[in-house]
Amino acid sequence: MQAQATSAAVCPECGTRLEGGFSRNLGRCMICLLRVGFDDAEEPNEAPLSSVADRLGNYRIERRDDGSLWELGRGAMGVTYRAVDTSLRRAVALKLIDSEWVKRGAEARERFMREARTAASLRHPNVATVYHFGIREENGQCFCAMELVEGETLEMRVRRTGPLDALTTIDIALQVSSALAAAEKQGLVHRDLKPANLMLVAAAPDANDSSPGKAEKADTVVKVIDFGVAKALVEKPDAMGLTHGGFVGTPAFASPEQFTDARVGVRSDIYSLGATLWYLLTGHRPFEGATIEQIRASQHSQALPIEQLKAARVPSRLVSLLVSMLAPEPAARPDVRALTSQLQDCRAQILDRWKAARSIALWRPV
Amino acid sequence: MSLQTWSAERVYEREWAETLLRQALDRLAEECALAGKDELFKQLNSHLSVSSEAAVPYEEMSLRLGRPITTLRSDVARLRSRYRAILREEVGGTVAEASEVDAELRHLCEVLAAD
Numbered sequence: 001m002q003a004q005a006t007s008a009a010v011c012p013e014c015g016t017r018l019e020g021g022f023s024r025n026l027g028r029c030m031i032c033l034l035r036v037g038f039d040d041a042e043e044p045n046e047a048p049l050s051s052v053a054d055r056l057g058n059y060r061i062e063r064r065d066d067g068s069l070w071e072l073g074r075g076a077m078g079v080t081y082r083a084v085d086t087s088l089r090r091a092v093a094l095k096l097i098d099s100e101w102v103k104r105g106a107e108a109r110e111r112f113m114r115e116a117r118t119a120a121s122l123r124h125p126n127v128a129t130v131y132h133f134g135i136r137e138e139n140g141q142c143f144c145a146m147e148l149v150e151g152e153t154l155e156m157r158v159r160r161t162g163p164l165d166a167l168t169t170i171d172i173a174l175q176v177s178s179a180l181a182a183a184e185k186q187g188l189v190h191r192d193l194k195p196a197n198l199m200l201v202a203a204a205p206d207a208n209d210s211s212p213g214k215a216e217k218a219d220t221v222v223k224v225i226d227f228g229v230a231k232a233l234v235e236k237p238d239a240m241g242l243t244h245g246g247f248v249g250t251p252a253f254a255s256p257e258q259f260t261d262a263r264v265g266v267r268s269d270i271y272s273l274g275a276t277l278w279y280l281l282t283g284h285r286p287f288e289g290a291t292i293e294q295i296r297a298s299q300h301s302q303a304l305p306i307e308q309l310k311a312a313r314v315p316s317r318l319v320s321l322l323v324s325m326l327a328p329e330p331a332a333r334p335d336v337r338a339l340t341s342q343l344q345d346c347r348a349q350i351l352d353r354w355k356a357a358r359s360i361a362l363w364r365p366v
Numbered sequence: 367m368s369l370q371t372w373s374a375e376r377v378y379e380r381e382w383a384e385t386l387l388r389q390a391l392d393r394l395a396e397e398c399a400l401a402g403k404d405e406l407f408k409q410l411n412s413h414l415s416v417s418s419e420a421a422v423p424y425e426e427m428s429l430r431l432g433r434p435i436t437t438l439r440s441d442v443a444r445l446r447s448r449y450r451a452i453l454r455e456e457v458g459g460t461v462a463e464a465s466e467v468d469a470e471l472r473h474l475c476e477v478l479a480a481d
Binding site: 020022026027028029030031033034035036037038087088089090 | 380386412449479
């Protein structure tokens with residue numbers, strides 16, 4: 001599905017939905033207008049930023065005890081820092097996007113802001129809220145301020161503890177599916193779903209829960225980060241093609257259509273989610289390769305290494321679901337509704353088996 | 367949150383912020399009109415908010431107004447600077463000390479952000 005702007009009026013600055021006649025008439029939210037009043041508000045003509053300055057408009061990048069900038073993560077699209085929104089005194093994750101936007105002209109900047117506004121209007125408990133996108137005209141520096149999610153990525157979790165069990169993986173998948181359903185309603189596609197873009201957040205454990213994986217489930221509230229960032233950076237509206245400004249995303253988790261000019265939609269995110277679940281269950285990516293070309297070739301010519309799932313004792317129903325999510329043709333993949341339903345079926349089956357095994361154990365003579 | 371579920375205090379704070387902004391913007395528009403720059407104000411006021419990337423591109427305004435981009439950037443900087451001064455004056459008139467202006471602005475932002 002192609003991203004569409006929502007029909008509701010939103011602030012062009014921060015993406016907030018404009019409530020009330022005053023804001024709608026102005027076409028901007030009151031917070032953005034109030035922020036200009038701060039003594040330390042940024043002047044648009046001030047000196048250009050150096051490669052990384054610790055201040056960007058209302059955002060100040062925090063420093064560690066040793067004086068270095070507080071880096072949270074680093075990826076193909078840029079570096080993310082821990083920062084403070086000085087006007088709201090709110091901690092944020094500030095991604096500085098390393099791109100050549102200033103050379104791409106006004107059309108590219110407008111497209112970036114259009115996609116950014118759509119991303120900023122998405123509000124969901126399993127999505128890290130995007131507060132603000134911006135481009136510094138002086139040097140083309142794109143940036144994105146997001147909800148600061150304190151936790152670890154699923155990539156870090158798997159590296160730290162090894163693959164996850166099936167029930168935990170399904171719980172994670174259900175939360176991401178819920179986020180994808182909300183995004184789909186707004187015409188949003190993530191385009192870079194992967195373990196490193198899924199954060200685990202601490203949550204209170206359920207005292208009444210005695211099911212397997214309880215310890216894992218106590219902290220398996222998932223937040224999808226970077227929603228809309230990849231889309232906002234795509235050179236062409238419907239493509240991340242190799243011939244158009246370079247691939248934006250992560251090849252090992254990208255769907256086949258993302259390597260071409262074919263239309264990218266929610267089923268592309270479902271493919272990436274399938275590859276992500278595969279990694280969570282096995283610690284491996286379904287298609288490995290050192291280059292984009294090798295991964296593309298593997299997707300087209302190699303069968304899925306199902307034996308990895310069998311070795312990890314993944315239930316057959318979940319194996320079938322993963323295979324369907326990773327179908328080369330988007331139409332052969334489940335939509336979000338079907339995916340959610342099948343994940344719930346898989347979950348119920350695992351719990352039923354666990355209950356049956358437990359009752360047998362209880363009746364076993366001592 | 368819908369308007370129906372806002373508390374009376376929240377509605378008051380929101381209306382208060384709206385009044386301050388309306389007064390500041392009206393004053394700025396009047397000053398520009400007195401200086402014979404009302405058309406410039408109409409074109410540039412989309413650049414009043416914090417960053418300029420969301421506003422009408424300078425290239426487009428330059429063609430529309432027949433002014434060089436560098437001049438337009440200076441115009442925007444002056445307009446923002448004057449708007450900031452007026453807004454701070456308006457807020458300053460409602461607090462006991464000038465040093466409380468930032469705190470009051472922050473409070474209003476926080477109230478609006480909580481909606």
